[in-house]
Amino acid sequence: MKDLENIQGSRVYGRRLTKPLTKTSEARLREYFPKYSISLEGGQVDYTKLFGYNPREVWLEIGFGKGEHLISQAKANPDVGFIGCEPFINGVSGLVDHMVRDNVTNIRFFMDDARLLMDATKKQSVSRAFILFPDPWRKKRHYKRRIVSAGNLTILAEILKDGAQLRIGTDHHDYCRWILARLMEDINFNWNDSHPDEWHKRSADWPQTRYEKKALAVGRKSTYLTFQRKPR
Numbered sequence: 166m167k168d169l170e171n172i173q174g175s176r177v178y179g180r181r182l183t184k185p186l187t188k189t190s191e192a193r194l195r196e197y198f199p200k201y202s203i204s205l206e207g208g209q210v211d212y213t214k215l216f217g218y219n220p221r222e223v224w225l226e227i228g229f230g231k232g233e234h235l236i237s238q239a240k241a242n243p244d245v246g247f248i249g250c251e252p253f254i255n256g257v258s259g260l261v262d263h264m265v266r267d268n269v270t271n272i273r274f275f276m277d278d279a280r281l282l283m284d285a286t287k288k289q290s291v292s293r294a295f296i297l298f299p300d301p302w303r304k305k306r307h308y309k310r311r312i313v314s315a316g317n318l319t320i321l322a323e324i325l326k327d328g329a330q331l332r333i334g335t336d337h338h339d340y341c342r343w344i345l346a347r348l349m350e351d352i353n354f355n356w357n358d359s360h361p362d363e364w365h366k367r368s369a370d371w372p373q374t375r376y377e378k379k380a381l382a383v384g385r386k387s388t389y390l391t392f393q394r395k396p397r
């Protein structure tokens with residue numbers, strides 16, 4: 166798998182392949198990679214050209230893990246084009262297995278650092294973004310690795326359309342406070358929730374992720390934050 170592990174010169178932390186793929190999954194990933202993966206070789210990525218049709222909207226998920234949320238959203242919103250970013254090869258393989266099994270065709274994936282893709286994304290082209298259970302990087306000296314940072318929010322704000330939703334979920338209290346602080350001080354986003362139910366309860370159109378399920382199993386409750394990209 167070395168060829169796939171080294172494809173794009175990533176800046177991500179942690180291992181990209183945690184256990185070998187089965188022969189079937191590896192063959193499937195190799196077969197569908199050219200069809201469904203996003204390449205940065207052509208420079209700027211125009212999402213409307215990725216799907217072979219013009220999707221009603223484009224939604225982006227950063228760090229989709231094994232893709233349960235992405236698959237559910239793609240099935241529930243067949244007229245939306247989904248972009249998923251995930252550098253973890255086992256995760257991408259899980260997504261592809263699921264796409265093939267359930268014949269889901271409105272997802273394209275970028276198997277690398279979401280920041281590389283965001284840098285190459287047309288401004289104001291994304292209508293919704295999800296960052297679900299991002300790695301909290303608990304140690305202070307690792308805070309700079311957190312994906313929710315002032316710099317990354319600036320890039321995200323550029324590619325989001327006016328009024329676009331940004332959903333962030335976390336089960337980590339300290340990171341939750343950090344996320345709220347970063348978003349409150351960012352002039353491009355609003356947080357309009359006023360009742361605790363809005364951030365303590367996952368809405369019906371927010372499918373549970375694998376990571377959230379694991380957290381719940383050991384008694385950790387999650388917070389569900391929804392922000393809006395302010396009009397320019």
Ligand SMILES: C[S@@+](CC[C@H](N)C(=O)[O-])C[C@H]1O[C@@H](n2cnc3c(N)ncnc32)[C@H](O)[C@@H]1O
Binds near residue numbers: 227229252279298374
């Ligand atoms: C804690 S897991 C959560 C996975 C999934 N969202 C869930 O809730 O089950 C965080 C995920 O973010 C991915 N990730 C970390 N840094 C990333 C980056 N720079 N770009 C895209 N994904 C990233 C990791 O590989 C990992 O799969």
